Amino acid sequence: MNANVPPTAALVAKLTARDDLSAEEIAVLQGMMSEPRIVQGGHDIVRDGDRPGHSTLLIDGFACRYTTLKDGGRQITALHVAGDFVDLHSFMLKEMDHGVGALTLCRIATVDHGRLLEITHTHPHLTRMFWLLTLIDGSMHREWLVGMGRRPALGNAAHFICEIYTRLSVVGMAADNAFVLPLTQVELGDVLGLSSVHVNRVLQELRSGELITWTGQNVVILDWDALADLAEFDPRYLHVVKEPR
Amino acid sequence: MNANVPPTAALVAKLTARDDLSAEEIAVLQGMMSEPRIVQGGHDIVRDGDRPGHSTLLIDGFACRYTTLKDGGRQITALHVAGDFVDLHSFMLKEMDHGVGALTLCRIATVDHGRLLEITHTHPHLTRMFWLLTLIDGSMHREWLVGMGRRPALGNAAHFICEIYTRLSVVGMAADNAFVLPLTQVELGDVLGLSSVHVNRVLQELRSGELITWTGQNVVILDWDALADLAEFDPRYLHVVKEPR
DNA sequence: CGCTCAGTTGATCAGTATCAAAGGGCGTGG
DNA sequence: CCACGCCCTTTGATACTGATCAACTGAGCG
Numbered sequence: 001m002n003a004n005v006p007p008t009a010a011l012v013a014k015l016t017a018r019d020d021l022s023a024e025e026i027a028v029l030q031g032m033m034s035e036p037r038i039v040q041g042g043h044d045i046v047r048d049g050d051r052p053g054h055s056t057l058l059i060d061g062f063a064c065r066y067t068t069l070k071d072g073g074r075q076i077t078a079l080h081v082a083g084d085f086v087d088l089h090s091f092m093l094k095e096m097d098h099g100v101g102a103l104t105l106c107r108i109a110t111v112d113h114g115r116l117l118e119i120t121h122t123h124p125h126l127t128r129m130f131w132l133l134t135l136i137d138g139s140m141h142r143e144w145l146v147g148m149g150r151r152p153a154l155g156n157a158a159h160f161i162c163e164i165y166t167r168l169s170v171v172g173m174a175a176d177n178a179f180v181l182p183l184t185q186v187e188l189g190d191v192l193g194l195s196s197v198h199v200n201r202v203l204q205e206l207r208s209g210e211l212i213t214w215t216g217q218n219v220v221i222l223d224w225d226a227l228a229d230l231a232e233f234d235p236r237y238l239h240v241v242k243e244p245r
Numbered sequence: 246m247n248a249n250v251p252p253t254a255a256l257v258a259k260l261t262a263r264d265d266l267s268a269e270e271i272a273v274l275q276g277m278m279s280e281p282r283i284v285q286g287g288h289d290i291v292r293d294g295d296r297p298g299h300s301t302l303l304i305d306g307f308a309c310r311y312t313t314l315k316d317g318g319r320q321i322t323a324l325h326v327a328g329d330f331v332d333l334h335s336f337m338l339k340e341m342d343h344g345v346g347a348l349t350l351c352r353i354a355t356v357d358h359g360r361l362l363e364i365t366h367t368h369p370h371l372t373r374m375f376w377l378l379t380l381i382d383g384s385m386h387r388e389w390l391v392g393m394g395r396r397p398a399l400g401n402a403a404h405f406i407c408e409i410y411t412r413l414s415v416v417g418m419a420a421d422n423a424f425v426l427p428l429t430q431v432e433l434g435d436v437l438g439l440s441s442v443h444v445n446r447v448l449q450e451l452r453s454g455e456l457i458t459w460t461g462q463n464v465v466i467l468d469w470d471a472l473a474d475l476a477e478f479d480p481r482y483l484h485v486v487k488e489p490r
Numbered sequence: 491c492g493c494t495c496a497g498t499t500g501a502t503c504a505g506t507a508t509c510a511a512a513g514g515g516c517g518t519g520g
Numbered sequence: 521c522c523a524c525g526c527c528c529t530t531t532g533a534t535a536c537t538g539a540t541c542a543a544c545t546g547a548g549c550g
Contacts, residue, residue: 049481065387069477073395077387089384092377092490097384097482120373124365131376132337138379139334139342141386142310142322148393149438150318153538184496193394198538200498232314236294237342245337398506429528440507445530461515 007036007059007109010083010171015129017170019245025126028119033057033109039102046087046100054110055088061106062182066190067098076190077144078137079103079164079183083171089134091116104182128245139237148193151232156192157202159231161212165221166235177221181214252281252304252354255328255416260374262415264490270371273364278302278354284347291332291345299355300333306351307427311435312343321435322389323382324348324409324428328416334379336361349427373490384482393438396477401437402447404476406457410466411480422466426459 008029015021021029036059039045045056045063058080065078065086077098080086086100091113120127140163147156164181168174185203186196194202206212211227213220221227253274260266266274281304284290290301290308303325310323310331322343325331331345336358365372385408392401409426413419430448431441439447451457456472458465466472 067387067391069391069395075391075394077390089380092373092380093384093484094488094490095481095484095486097479097484098387120369124369124372127369127372128337128365131379134376134380134383135334135337138383138386139338141383141390142312142343144390145322145386145393145438146312146314146320148390149320149435150314185498186496190394193390195539196497197499197540201538204498234342236340239338239340239342241340243339245339430530431528441529442508442531443506446506449530 006030007033007057007107010059010081011057011085012083013171014083014133017240017242018132019129019242021126021129025123025129028123028126032111032115032119034111036107036109039106039108041102041104041106044099044101045106045108046090046096048096048099050090050096051094052087052090052096053114054112055091055116056086056100056108056110058082058084058086059107059109062103063100063106064103064187064191065098065100074190075193076187077141079191081164081167081171082173085130085133088130089137103187125245132239132245136239139239143237153192153194153198153202154205155231157188157199158206158211158227159233160188160192161206161219161221162224162228162231162233162235163238165219166238166240170240177224179219180217181219182217251275252278252302252352255304255326256302256330257328258416259328259378262485262487263377264374264487266371266374270368270374273368273371277356277360277364279356281352281354284351284353286347286349286351289344289346290351290353291335291341293341293344295335295341296339297332297335297341298359299357300336300361301331301345301353301355303327303329303331304352304354307348308345308351309348309432309436310343310345319435320438321432323385324436326409326413326416327418330375330378333375334382348432370490377484377490381484384484388482398437398439398443398447399450400476402433402444403451403456403472404478405433405437406451406464406466407469407473407476407478407480408483410464411483411485415483415485422469424464425462426464427462 011029012021012026046052060082063080063086064076066074066076068074087096090096147159151159165174165179168179173179185199189196189199192199203214207214211223213222257266257271257274291297305327308325308331309321311319311321313319332341335341392404396404410419410424413424418424430444434441434444437444448459452459456468458467
């Protein structure tokens with residue numbers, strides 16, 4: 001939000017939580033991004049079938065990857081927060097096989113794929129760090145698969161809350177077990193593979209168990225241990241460990 | 246199977262289905278792999294929590310990534326066939342957040358992470374192709390998420406069959422709508438997030454609709470169009486398109 | 491002031507899980 | 521070569537999770 005926070009601040013935080021970056025690498029990151037741009041909530045950032053010539057960094061706001069089925073059902077396959085590259089994978093995949101939508105007003109900036117291509121020639125470590133970002137996306141996908149396939153709705157909702165809290169913490173957007181999450185219950189249903197009615201009931205159960213409060217967009221985790229236990233949340237899959245990569 | 250087929254044959258097929266490789270790159274691939282080794286079906290190739298110093302290429306056989314929950318439930322998050330790197334992601338993630346198991350007798354070979362690190366410095370294009378492989382894994386994860394979240398069991402089972410057929414075709418292990426798939430119904434349940442009893446009923450429905458036959462390990466797709474339609478299968482997510490990357 | 495949209499509640503329905511048991515194929519050891 | 525055992529598949533009965541349908545509330549906003 002702050003004008004003198006560089007657009008890459010959250011990205012740098014996300015990366016340096018996993019490995020040190022050199023001053024030059026940080027400069028390359030800052031130099032490669034376009035001017036920030038605003039996307040209104042509810043609008044698409046990238047469309048299914050697009051062949052974007054650039055990848056998009058989310059500076060601020062919430063976005064998601066989603067796919068829509070013929071019957072109108074929607075599945076959100078990833079939720080993105082500040083510092084996430086929402087479609088870094090399009091650099092190598094070329095054609096988008098899903099859409100990316102802004103859930104709230106989003107501030108974004110882009111990198112040209114040509115610039116990324118150069119970086120793969122000139123900056124191997126930075127290239128690996130970009131690769132790492134997409135691998136962490138994959139880890140989250142797998143964890144969501146486990147949740148949808150084998151966790152009951154209550155546990156999976158709890159797991160989602162644990163994940164988002166952890167991820168927001170990394171970029172300084174959550175602390176003291178509290179954070180802002182501007183998701184409707186319909187959207188949460190599209191994340192968890194549930195109907196919005198059932199999401200409502202699951203949230204009530206989490207509230208009545210005094211595990212969380214969730215009023216408007218304000219989520220507070222009242223009992224982290226109990227929530228993580230219910231979720232069988234093991235944060236290793238987020239790989240928030242600084243080591244040489 | 247054949248002794249004068251190089252261990253990297255399927256991998257090269259998989260990669261060249263997406264972009265041309267130079268002769269030198271193919272030589273690098275062949276030169277980097279260890280001597281092949283055998284793993285018995287039912288045994289682990291990598292364990293959850295491991296920090297392997299190498300990544301494993303599946304030369305032959307079927308393997309899976311899986312995670313097990315406290316109640317004993319298991320979710321398979323990826324199914325691997327010949328030519329797949331089952332844990333290329335461990336090169337950057339370092340610690341395994343799930344296990345990799347051999348579903349059948351598997352022939353594997355490994356690449357040291359040190360060798361991969363060198364390649365990221367000396368062979369940018371090959372590096373990008375490795376990155377691409379992990380991105381396609383991610384695409385499949387997302388598609389599975391859509392299936393488990395929003396497709397009914399029947400459609401998702403159909404989708405799985407379409408996916409596997411397409412993937413096996415790329416490495417020459419499926420043709421004429423027929424292929425060998427050595428998966429038990431329990432394992433298929435762990436893939437689809439279903440109980441084995443329900444898998445049985447779903448398969449019977451696919452059979453009675455004359456969409457497939459599945460006897461022992463032999464699967465035949467009788468009506469591809471109807472199966473793909475039921476599945477809403479759109480192969481774009483597998484990115485089997487040759488173009489400069 | 492009335493619309494719209496998000497959240498909530500109740501009633502009923504459908505899809506899938508669970509439990510239990512039986513049948514079939516195949517390898518192994520006697 | 522047969523018998524046993526084991527694993528996988530199949531079937532039936534029942535239970536339960538989560539979906540669907542419908543209606544109502546409350547808050548924000550034009």
